[in-house]
Amino acid sequence: MERTLDQILAYHCAPALAGLKPSNLVSLSREEFPDLEERLEEYRRLFAPRGVAFRTMCGCGRNVLLLVYRPAELERTLRAPLSAALLKKDGYGAGDDLGAMLDRLGRRLRAEGDFPHEIGLFLGYPPEDVAGFQRHRGRNCKLCGHWKVYSDVERAKALFRRYDRCREHLCARLAMGMTLGQVFRAA
Secondary structure, three states: OOOOHHHHHHHHHHHHHHOOOOEEEEEEEOOOOOOHHHHHHHHHHHHHHHOOEEEEEEOOOOEEEEEEEOHHHHHHHHHOHHHHHHHHHOOOOOOOOHHHHHHHHHHHHHHHOOOOOOHHHHOOOOHHHHHHHHHHOOOOOOEEOOOEEOOOHHHHHHHHHHHHHHHHHHHHHHHOOOOHHHHHHHO
């Protein structure tokens, strides 16, 4: 069954689109969406008034890693003291603006071939969990869900439920025949 770009974005990026999370990352096939750049321009025009941006982080081979994000919320998230300290350890400048931080993350994504650990901060994961992931090298987490949890399990469970309900709600609206544009114009 062929999936539409709206369906993929709803499934993978609903929390960022709805404002529950500063960002989501999704991998999109260039083969499946040969007109991806034109489509992304449509999404940018549609969602910019709602405070949502779309940025290609990596054109890695046959896929594109797309960051769907809320610039103001993402910058606020990255400026939180523990997040800023973790980013500084990973070579991000304390005075870097959001664009410079995203540029650096994009370079690291392209160079590393794997996801750099700080990507969790950009995706709105609690900095305590990102620090725990780094410290434990991804092992010995208390809970594994949308991310590996090393700190507040109950808070994480509540967030996971909110994100899942958001995804289900948005996907259900699309299943009724609506487009993302229609859903968010009506919201």
